[in-house]
Amino acid sequence: MSAATPSAQLTAYAPRVRVRRGISVGFMVIALLAITVSILMLGALIVEIAVDGAARLFTDGGAVSVEARDGSIVSDLPTPEGMGWLSWVLPIAILLPFVGPRVVHSVAHGVVHGVPRVAERLMGLAVVAPVAVFLHILYVRFESAYFIEYAKAVDIDGATGNVLQLFGEASGFQVVRLVIMGIGLPLALLLMGWFWSHRMRKPSLLIPAILIGAWIVYLFMDPWFLSSYPSRSPSGAGIFSAVTGTFYMMTITAAIAFPLGVGAAVYLEEYARRNWFSRMIQVNISNLAGVPSIIYGLLGLQVFVRVLEFERSVLAGACTMALLVMPIIIVSAQEALRTVPPSMREAAYAVGATRWQVVRHHVLPYAFGGMLTGNILAMSRAIGETAPLIAIGALTFIAFLADSPTDDFTVMPIQIYNWVARPQAGFHEIAASAIIVLMVILLLMNAAAIIMRQRTRTDW
Amino acid sequence: MARNFFTVMRSSAPSSTAARPSSSSRSTAPPPPNMKEAPAAGVGVHLDPSLEAVRHDLTEDIEMALELREVSAFYGTFQAVDKISLPIPKNRVTALIGPSGCGKSTLLRCLNRMNDLIPGARVEGEIRFEERNLIDPTVDAVEVRRRIGMVFQKPNPFPKSIYENVAFGARINGYSGDMDRLVEDALRRAALWDEVKDELDKSGLALSGGQQQRLCIARAIAVQPEIILMDEPASALDPVATLKIEDLMRELAEHYTIVVVTHNMQQAGRVSDYTAFLLAGEERVGRLVEFGPTQEIFTNPLDQRTEDYITGRYG
Numbered sequence: 001m002s003a004a005t006p007s008a009q010l011t012a013y014a015p016r017v018r019v020r021r022g023i024s025v026g027f028m029v030i031a032l033l034a035i036t037v038s039i040l041m042l043g044a045l046i047v048e049i050a051v052d053g054a055a056r057l058f059t060d061g062g063a064v065s066v067e068a069r070d071g072s073i074v075s076d077l078p079t080p081e082g083m084g085w086l087s088w089v090l091p092i093a094i095l096l097p098f099v100g101p102r103v104v105h106s107v108a109h110g111v112v113h114g115v116p117r118v119a120e121r122l123m124g125l126a127v128v129a130p131v132a133v134f135l136h137i138l139y140v141r142f143e144s145a146y147f148i149e150y151a152k153a154v155d156i157d158g159a160t161g162n163v164l165q166l167f168g169e170a171s172g173f174q175v176v177r178l179v180i181m182g183i184g185l186p187l188a189l190l191l192m193g194w195f196w197s198h199r200m201r202k203p204s205l206l207i208p209a210i211l212i213g214a215w216i217v218y219l220f221m222d223p224w225f226l227s228s229y230p231s232r233s234p235s236g237a238g239i240f241s242a243v244t245g246t247f248y249m250m251t252i253t254a255a256i257a258f259p260l261g262v263g264a265a266v267y268l269e270e271y272a273r274r275n276w277f278s279r280m281i282q283v284n285i286s287n288l289a290g291v292p293s294i295i296y297g298l299l300g301l302q303v304f305v306r307v308l309e310f311e312r313s314v315l316a317g318a319c320t321m322a323l324l325v326m327p328i329i330i331v332s333a334q335e336a337l338r339t340v341p342p343s344m345r346e347a348a349y350a351v352g353a354t355r356w357q358v359v360r361h362h363v364l365p366y367a368f369g370g371m372l373t374g375n376i377l378a379m380s381r382a383i384g385e386t387a388p389l390i391a392i393g394a395l396t397f398i399a400f401l402a403d404s405p406t407d408d409f410t411v412m413p414i415q416i417y418n419w420v421a422r423p424q425a426g427f428h429e430i431a432a433s434a435i436i437v438l439m440v441i442l443l444l445m446n447a448a449a450i451i452m453r454q455r456t457r458t459d460w
Numbered sequence: 461m462a463r464n465f466f467t468v469m470r471s472s473a474p475s476s477t478a479a480r481p482s483s484s485s486r487s488t489a490p491p492p493p494n495m496k497e498a499p500a501a502g503v504g505v506h507l508d509p510s511l512e513a514v515r516h517d518l519t520e521d522i523e524m525a526l527e528l529r530e531v532s533a534f535y536g537t538f539q540a541v542d543k544i545s546l547p548i549p550k551n552r553v554t555a556l557i558g559p560s561g562c563g564k565s566t567l568l569r570c571l572n573r574m575n576d577l578i579p580g581a582r583v584e585g586e587i588r589f590e591e592r593n594l595i596d597p598t599v600d601a602v603e604v605r606r607r608i609g610m611v612f613q614k615p616n617p618f619p620k621s622i623y624e625n626v627a628f629g630a631r632i633n634g635y636s637g638d639m640d641r642l643v644e645d646a647l648r649r650a651a652l653w654d655e656v657k658d659e660l661d662k663s664g665l666a667l668s669g670g671q672q673q674r675l676c677i678a679r680a681i682a683v684q685p686e687i688i689l690m691d692e693p694a695s696a697l698d699p700v701a702t703l704k705i706e707d708l709m710r711e712l713a714e715h716y717t718i719v720v721v722t723h724n725m726q727q728a729g730r731v732s733d734y735t736a737f738l739l740a741g742e743e744r745v746g747r748l749v750e751f752g753p754t755q756e757i758f759t760n761p762l763d764q765r766t767e768d769y770i771t772g773r774y775g
């Protein structure tokens with residue numbers, strides 16, 4: 001009986017450890033940083049709102065200009081002693097305590113986990129740089145407040161005039177700023193730190209690069225651009241209604257397309273028998289993904305706008321977009337489902353699970369990250385779609401916010417299309433700005449998808 | 461009822477060994493040398509001459525957990541297993557041995573309707589389980605799988621906590637008792653409790669291969685099945701973990717019926733009470749060659765091919 005001893009007997013353990021550490025030092029540092037930044041930012045905004053003269057400011061180093069009510073710019077205000085250099089020294093001084101431990105940690109982390117130190121440090125800088133820039137801006141804004149006071153004191157005409165406008169027509173501006181500066185950026189930093197301080201498969205500068213890009217765009221852009229409605233004059237026009245319309249429509253689109261798409265994928269992968277019928281459905285879904293989007297627009301025009309009488313509303317647009325992205329969502333969800341190994345399903349069946357229990361407790365949770373990723377990518381496709389919305393008649397001049405799904409609406413690509421089509425050069429310039437904003441949103445969405453894919457991957 | 465079916469294979473052979481072959485004797489007298497040359501005239505009786513399956517006397521009067529009658533399995537048009545008739549004695553360990561590709565896993569998966577999950581797979585024949593034919597489509601496969609658990613060749617814990625891995629089966633089956641105790645009990649019986657009791661929240665995937673396999677065993681016994689099917693449960697394990705699992709199988713056999721597929725002859729000899737030897741011919745269709753008490757199969761095989769296989773001379 002010296003019989004067949006499988007050599008496999010000695011191959012022993014195949015440990016497949018999934019890295020899931022608790023909260024790391026890096027995470028806490030980043031979290032602290034992000035919380036501090038949030039508080040600082042909110043504080044800055046409160047100061048800005050509180051100081052009477054937070055007029056329309058153009059910050060340029062230490063020099064400040066004030067726009068008077070008649071539109072004339074009063075510049076060349078005398079600079080108080082030390083203001084120029086202080087605006088940079090102060091932020092750096094504030095940052096040092098953060099940067100110190102950060103670098104120490106990154107070195108230690110590099111030693112322990114073998115991540116190249118240089119890359120770690122570069123990423124550390126990437127985290128810190130936008131914060132430094134922000135603090136600089138923050139400081140300049142404090143300065144500006146001082147200048148407003150100064151301007152009032154020396155009685156420059158109209159220096160207080162814009163206060164009314166700030167709290168009047170354009171108060172949406174503060175909300176946008178509050179969201180972007182006070183919540184968006186700190187969250188982005190938090191996310192980045194979380195993502196980065198846990199070991200990534202491949203350290204990447206992508207996320208910091210995108211964030212910095214967003215920052216630069218924000219710095220160079222007149223913030224009013226984000227918070228103004230379309231206007232007859234290029235200098236007064238903004239994309240507020242287009243941005244909000246886009247988000248409004250995308251939310252409804254996702255709410256329709258994601259459950260339906262995931263449901264269809266689950267049906268096709270887990271329930272449908274492999275027969276001619278399911279094969280036909282499968283082939284058609286793949287074909288639908290390739291149908292030109294204008295066709296969806298015409299379909300939406302007939303079905304949603306006319307037959308169902310949704311009119312040219314957000315809802316009609318969202319339904320059309322949902323149809324458009326559904327094939328993408330279905331196919332990517334199917335792929336996510338296929339990454340769940342059959343052995344997981346067998347394991348669940350073997351303890352007496354029903355098909356639904358297997359799907360509900362195992363297949364869906366394990367594939368969810370992948371599905372979400374696919375959904376975000378599908379949304380980033382939809383966000384740039386123009387043709388179907390033109391077909392269903394989305395408007396381009398919307399000077400109010402949609403407050404119900406049946407309101408008229410516009411979205412960013414349509415606004416851009418409209419501006420580009422105008423003869424005046426000024427509109428072409430703001431179209432370019434709008435394109436940059438759209439691109440930043442797209443990049444952020446794709447970055448979120450990448451992060452999600454990395455984070456939710458399971459090593460089977 | 462259970463006995464009727466096997467009266468066919470009553471034989472004139474002396475029942476030399478005691479009731480539990482594994483316990484009593486490795487030292488049975490060697491069989492007369494001519495036995496293998498002329499099996500038909502000797503101890504076993506061919507159930508069906510064309511299949512050339514030979515059976516030993518069961519040596520003990522024992523209840524059957526399952527009775528396979530002419531079970532054939534197909535993958536599409538390919539027949540993997542041909543008309544296998546086999547009893548699975550209750551509260552004993554039955555080993556399925558045979559060369560790779562002879563249909564051991566296929567046969568095992570027939571026993572708890574796991575083949576239902578493979579598109580195109582089909583099973584014919586009859587598997588008696590408590591007066592019912594569990595292959596029958598009207599029998600609820602979910603119920604069958606709850607009562608006939610399975611441990612797979614490759615450890616496949618869920619990517620969830622150790623606790624959840626064990627509790628899942630009980631929970632979906634509506635267990636309303638003390639879940640913590642059930643989990644602890646299952647892990648203790650699977651000889652894993654001491655290693656993981658402080659980190660039940662840890663992912664099941666973060667365990668070593670051997671620990672994962674024991675976790676899968678704990679998961680299988682937590683639903684308190686009547687029969688546990690194990691497909692080469694130790695094939696990826698080191699000798700220490702293998703021994704732990706073998707001890708475990710012997711312990712489990714007090715309460716459960718176990719069917720184990722193994723390539724390791726010593727292991728089959730150590731853990732099993734009964735052994736079935738399967739072989740695939742030229743056309744790759746698996747057939748039963750010999751079934752009987754492990755003791756008999758190993759010391760006194762009736763078929764030359766069985767002897768060749770267990771002594772490692774096969775092929």
Ligand SMILES: Nc1ncnc2c1ncn2[C@@H]1O[C@H](COP(=O)(O)OP(=O)(O)OP(=O)(O)O)[C@@H](O)[C@H]1O
Binds near residue numbers: 535560561563
């Ligand atoms: N899902 C499947 N589809 C088609 N054929 C299959 C499938 N699974 C197994 N087979 C075939 O059925 C036959 C028996 O396979 P099975 O897995 O039962 O062998 P086995 O005895 O368990 O082998 P091993 O000892 O290598 O695990 C083989 O010829 C194999 O190719």
Ligand SMILES: [Mg+2]
Binds near residue numbers: 564565566613691
């Ligand atoms: Mg096998």
